[in-house]
Amino acid sequence: MSATNQTGAAGAAGNQGGAGVAPSAEAHGAEAHGAKAHGAQSKTGAAKSGAPKAAGMPPVKKKFGALTVIFGIISIAYIYPILLVAINSFKKKAYISKYPFRLPDEKTFVGLDNYIGGIEKTNMIESFGWTLFITIGSVAVIILCTSMCAWYINRVKNAVTKTFYTLCLFSMIVPFQMVMFTLSKIANVLRLNNPWGIIIVYLGFGAGLSVFMFAGFVKSIPLEIEEAAMIDGCTPIQTFFQVVMPIMKPTMITVSILQTMWIWNDYLLPYLVLDLKKYKTVSISVQYLKGGYGSVDMGAMMGCLVLAIIPIIVFYLFCQKYIIEGVVAGAVKG
Amino acid sequence: MDKAIKRYFPVFMLPTLLAFVIGFIAPFILGVYLSFCKFTTINDATFVGLSNFAKIFEDATFGHALWFTALFTVVTVALINVLAFAVAMALTRKIQGANLYRTVFFMPNLIGGIVLGYIWQLLLNGILAHFERTLTYSSVYGFWGLVILLLWQQIGYMMVIYIAGIQNVPGELMEAAKIDGATSAQCLRHVTIPMIMPSVTICTFLTLTNGFKMFDQNLALTNGAPSDMSEMLALNIFNTFYSRSGYEGVGQAKAVVFFLLVAAIALIQTKITSSKEVQQ
Numbered sequence: 323m324s325a326t327n328q329t330g331a332a333g334a335a336g337n338q339g340g341a342g343v344a345p346s347a348e349a350h351g352a353e354a355h356g357a358k359a360h361g362a363q364s365k366t367g368a369a370k371s372g373a374p375k376a377a378g379m380p381p382v383k384k385k386f387g388a389l390t391v392i393f394g395i396i397s398i399a400y401i402y403p404i405l406l407v408a409i410n411s412f413k414k415k416a417y418i419s420k421y422p423f424r425l426p427d428e429k430t431f432v433g434l435d436n437y438i439g440g441i442e443k444t445n446m447i448e449s450f451g452w453t454l455f456i457t458i459g460s461v462a463v464i465i466l467c468t469s470m471c472a473w474y475i476n477r478v479k480n481a482v483t484k485t486f487y488t489l490c491l492f493s494m495i496v497p498f499q500m501v502m503f504t505l506s507k508i509a510n511v512l513r514l515n516n517p518w519g520i521i522i523v524y525l526g527f528g529a530g531l532s533v534f535m536f537a538g539f540v541k542s543i544p545l546e547i548e549e550a551a552m553i554d555g556c557t558p559i560q561t562f563f564q565v566v567m568p569i570m571k572p573t574m575i576t577v578s579i580l581q582t583m584w585i586w587n588d589y590l591l592p593y594l595v596l597d598l599k600k601y602k603t604v605s606i607s608v609q610y611l612k613g614g615y616g617s618v619d620m621g622a623m624m625g626c627l628v629l630a631i632i633p634i635i636v637f638y639l640f641c642q643k644y645i646i647e648g649v650v651a652g653a654v655k656g
Numbered sequence: 657m658d659k660a661i662k663r664y665f666p667v668f669m670l671p672t673l674l675a676f677v678i679g680f681i682a683p684f685i686l687g688v689y690l691s692f693c694k695f696t697t698i699n700d701a702t703f704v705g706l707s708n709f710a711k712i713f714e715d716a717t718f719g720h721a722l723w724f725t726a727l728f729t730v731v732t733v734a735l736i737n738v739l740a741f742a743v744a745m746a747l748t749r750k751i752q753g754a755n756l757y758r759t760v761f762f763m764p765n766l767i768g769g770i771v772l773g774y775i776w777q778l779l780l781n782g783i784l785a786h787f788e789r790t791l792t793y794s795s796v797y798g799f800w801g802l803v804i805l806l807l808w809q810q811i812g813y814m815m816v817i818y819i820a821g822i823q824n825v826p827g828e829l830m831e832a833a834k835i836d837g838a839t840s841a842q843c844l845r846h847v848t849i850p851m852i853m854p855s856v857t858i859c860t861f862l863t864l865t866n867g868f869k870m871f872d873q874n875l876a877l878t879n880g881a882p883s884d885m886s887e888m889l890a891l892n893i894f895n896t897f898y899s900r901s902g903y904e905g906v907g908q909a910k911a912v913v914f915f916l917l918v919a920a921i922a923l924i925q926t927k928i929t930s931s932k933e934v935q936q
Contacts, residue, residue, distance in 0.1 A: 422782035474668035501683035526679015587768030
């Protein structure tokens with residue numbers, strides 16, 4: 323186990339120079355260290371989502387057969403719900419619930435009216451901006467603070483750091499409902515009910531998982547590297563930012579992906595914490611369209627759903643390699 | 657070296673520690689305390705002992721939500737894991753377009769629960785309209801609607817974890833089994849499945865807790881209709897807090913029970929499946 327760890331960390335460390343060029347290789351290093359025991363090689367193969375090829379097997383030509391056809395059909399069925407919403411977003415609202423499966427025709431086609439209506443009703447552009455701000459801000463703060471914290475608690479072992487680490491593990495199994503009422507009241511009292519303050523709430527509630535993942539990685543970093551830096555006259559702060567942080571990059575990617583997926587889509591926490599008269603997130607805006615007891619404006623709803631989905635899909639198509647690797651790496655450690 | 661680092665406590669540890677106290681420790685301790693109190697805000701709490709917990713048992717909606725959630729969790733854990741594993745097995749063969757399919761199956765995970773709920777509401781209500789029903793006609797429709805939604809969302813996620821597990825099975829082991837004359841069913845049963853037990857542990861854990869804690873999808877798809885019959889535990893707790901005045905204490909007590917259930921499930925499950933893991 324320890325041998326594998328060393329390889330993983332050293333491999334990642336070796337990549338420092340070409341960090342921008344070969345982040346995937348570093349991710350593999352992180353993976354390897356998280357793997358139970360068997361060689362780092364096969365784990366590396368697994369992380370390479372591009373090529374589903376078991377390590378050690380001769381390359382086999384891909385077959386075009388019954389399975390391809392079956393999965394082709396299933397894939398289309400899989401995207402269908404999203405397509406259905408997209409199609410309906412161009413129809414007059416009265417026809418959406420009544421005939422959801424009909425394509426828009428001259429009578430029912432309304433162009434972009436639903437989008438315009440949806441944006442006006444929900445202030446979707448503004449919600450989108452706040453969601454983006456909260457997500458990027460929170461993830462950046464979580465990454466910075468928890469990686470520093472994880473390094474510290476690994477290097478300084480005393481009652482405080484040990485208790486803190488145990489509490490972090492504990493917090494991972496506590497469901498949000500347990501703290502939702504008290505957390506929203508505390509956030510209110512401390513004036514954290516705005517997009518800046520909620521970053522602190524996310525740091526607090528999300529610290530458990532991040533500290534756990536970073537701490538797992540820090541254990542595999544050989545002490546000698548840091549000691550050498552310290553002997554050369556680095557302060558702990560310089561050591562962390564110039565030596566430790568670059569090594570941690572693969573874990574940082576994993577943690578930021580997991581946290582982004584959570585925070586971007588989160589509904590209940592911002593709903594309870596934020597001052598909703600001033601700030602809404604995308605999920606909250608969509609839920610607000612449903613409103614109280616009146617009928618829902620299905621046209622605006624369809625428009626908003628499409629607007630909420632498009633950025634995610636674009637982001638996913640660009641970063642899917644990192645996202646899928648991040649999920650796997652996160653699962654292996656979690 | 658430790659001493660040199662130690663002095664930097666305010667820089668390295670304090671920010672996270674403070675946020676953790678605000679975002680977790682304080683709300684948690686206060687939450688446990690308030691479950692023994694009657695209150696409408698934190699300031700007017702008066703201690704009432706165990707009466708909140710007693711009231712949970714008089715509340716029929718909680719029992720129903722617990723039953724509904726338990727059944728839902730069992731059904732989704734079984735279906736998601738079996739289907740995700742089957743898809744992973746198929747996609748690790750050399751079939752054309754495997755990467756494209758993986759991309760498609762994983763996609764719904766990135767869409768939030770609220771948005772997913774409304775997407776499926778349109779589709780399922782459209783289908784049910786042919787039979788002159790809606791999702792909120794009876795909790796049976798709500799139940800299966802939620803099952804389909806969660807399957808759609810999570811199969812891709814678990815599939816990705818299973819694929820990594822399957823690709824991690826050493827090729828030599830498979831070849832050795834085949835040379836010894838094992839059929840592919842035997843290879844699956846005696847080589848692949850024991851070797852991917854870590855993935856099984858992770859996926860069961862994730863599906864169990866995700867199913868049990870589900871909130872957003874429930875709120876968007878049925879919101880508990882008809883008359884709270886499709887209400888799951890998390891939504892039940894939320895409604896007890898924010899839709900019934902005077903029941904905040906009971907809501908907090910329910911939350912404590914909910915936490916204990918989630919913790920118990922997580923611990924027991926991890927014990928059981930990790931005991932089945934084999935050394936590679």
